[in-house]
Amino acid sequence: MQYRDSAGLDSSQVRSSSGAAGGKLAVGGVGGLVIVLLAVFLGFDPSALLSGTEAGPQQNTDSYAQCRTGADIEQNRDCRFVAYTNSIQAYWSKALPGYQPTTTNIFTGRVSTACGTATSAVGPFYCPVDRVVYLDTGFFDQLTRQLGAKGGDAAEAYVIAHEYGHHISNLTGVLERAQQAGNQTGPNSPQVKLELQADCYAGVWLANAAKDAASPIAAVTRDDMLRAADAARAVGDDRIQEQSTGRVDRESWTHGSAKQRQDWLTRGFNSGDPRQCDTFAA
Template sequence: MKWEDFQTSENIEDRRGDDQYADAGAGPRMGGAGHLGLGTIVILGLIGYMTGINPAVLIGGAEMLNNMRNNGQVARQSNPPRETTTGAPSDQLGQFVAKILGENEEVWSQVLPAQKNIQFRPPKLVMFNGETDSACGAAESAMGPFYCPLDRKIYLDTSFFRDMKNRFGGGGDFAYAYVISHEMGHHIQNQLGILPKVHQAQQRAASRAQANALSVRIELMADCLAGVWAANGNAKRQFLEPGDVEKAVATAQAIGDDRLQRASRGVVVPDSFTHGSSAQRVQWLQRGLQSGQIDSCNTFGQN
């Protein structure tokens, strides 16, 4: 992937220098309104330890859903001010993230008004190590990258890129760009007014399975929107190289709920899916890549 000539975003909050929680050995916080119980966290942690699978997909959807149901009002400890650097980082990884974010900003500032007559408002991206705060509750590396609609920020512990390569069998610059662009896709959903409507529908859901099904549609749409970004950006800059799309597809396959559940539990429970199966994730990513159109990503209009 040819990313070095992308514009560099300044909408970065770099909290990686704040090691107070990592040094203290802090794990997932317990007891907040949006967090899972201690027993659940321990069990998932053991599964991850024994299988080498990051439990992000297993706990992330449920925890973030709980946070949203409580409007982000989680119990917080009083902590000293954190060290935060704003603007593009100077290290290579930070530069990569800033340039992928910048290319997303450039593409969506054109595509969103042209296709939906909505002005694009860029989100902030928070880079952190281990754990940090968000308006949706504690942001933890075990949750994987996520978007918080309450503060309109993307949260990224860049160790997830290492996990993609070592545990998920994914990796490569475009695969990493796909992850960032997926989270940008959630921001686009927020600007389109889709996230608030889905949140309300989840609150009215008769069961966790119904709420999870809505989460799957949101995640698959974000996969598709990541493809829309890549299609439009590549049409202008020709930044994709041979093998890039295949690597992103391999990553989408690797982080499908069915594959992660089969590896960690030995069985697949579709009602507990929060992100979609491997086949679904690949299907919707490719749909966005092929069409370049936001309207092609309507996961709610299809079975």
């Protein structure tokens, strides 16, 4: 992924927070069904997200204030998270009438959200209550070391764009309708279709990321798309089940198979059109 040195970066769209690793944070006002349908990138035990004990210390810092232009990424690689976020939100601000900007909260250890307490074990997720994307960047090491993805900037950008895809589904009312359908799992369940829609939206953004002359993303190459597709395959339910248990249970899927995820990401990228991302009608 190539960056545009002259592009301005808005660091206010990314914030960072850290909680003491041994701290316990208070529960948010979210029921179990909503937790299951949260935009968590990988399946997880809800107890890793919710805690009923008292809050521990959490510090919010403006770690990205020095990220002012695309050229800063070369000096400070953390600035790429600002570039991803800025580009994703700039695209959706134009593509979706009434788009409501939000933030990416990068945390370490654990973090308090309106959906409850999250630890690093949760993986990247979107909380529909506070409408914030949460990310522990340590996930990217897991993506490559444990899940076997090739990694790279485009793979990281795909992960974040997927979570912003859930923000789009939330703003359009699709996420709420999926929640109302109940706690269903399986390859054709509303929960899986919600995840596949987020994959498709991520592909749409990748297709359009470099088209705006003001975007901090200067180019998305074929190799970038291949790395994003590789990451999508790596987090397929069947791939994860095979690695963890040696067997595949289709009816327990919550995010879709490796093929489903790659196919919908590719569909979004090839079309560049969010109207092609109606996974519920497909």
